Amino acid sequence: MANTPQSKKRARQLERRTAINKARRSRIRTFLRKVEEAIASGDIEAAREALRVAQPELMRGVTKGIVHKNTAARKISRLAGRVNALASA
Template identity: 85%
Template sequence: MANTPQSKKRARQNEKRFAINKSRRSRIRTFLRKVEEAIASGDKDAAVTALRNAQPELMRGVTKGVVHKNTASRKISRLSSRVKAIAQS
């Protein structure tokens, strides 16, 4: 348990930050799930729209420190290639 005033304050800040980051992570996963569902349904237009909506959300997670930049780039790259494959088939 925190004893000093500074460590008590840090504990409070960590709790707030954890809650904020958790909601951001959840929001990002929701956007990614929508892209996955659109890809699974085979609807090209819905997949493209969902991907366009997910990209800024992922990059916002990068700027907020929730997701690593390379992780976000990798996810966007892999999803966009899968969306492109739908368009070609």
Template identity: 80%
Template sequence: MANTPQSKKRARQIERVTAVNKARRSRIRTYLRKVEEALESGDAAVAREALLKAQPELMRGVTKGVVHKNTAARKISRLTARVKALATA
């Protein structure tokens, strides 16, 4: 447990930041789930729209330090390929 005033303050700050990061991560997952659901339904237009909304959210997670840059790039790349394949099929 924190003993010094500084460590107590840091513990409080970490709680707040953790809550914000958790909310961001949840928001990103929701957007990704919407893309996945659109892909499963087979509707290319809806999947494309969902992907266009998910991309900035994922990249915002990168700038805020919630998601690693390469992880976001990989997810976007794979989802884009799947949406493109659905559109051409």
């Protein structure tokens, strides 16, 4: 348990940051899920639009420290590949 005033303050700050990070992570996952659902439904235009909207959201997670840069790049690359494969099929 936090005893000093500084450690108590840090504990409060940690709770606040955790809640914010959790909300941001959830928001990113929602955008990614929308892309996945559009791909699964086979709707090319919806998939492209969902990916276009999800990309900046995922990169915002990188700048906020929620997601690693390479992880975000990998996810975007794989989703883009799947959307393009859907378009070419």
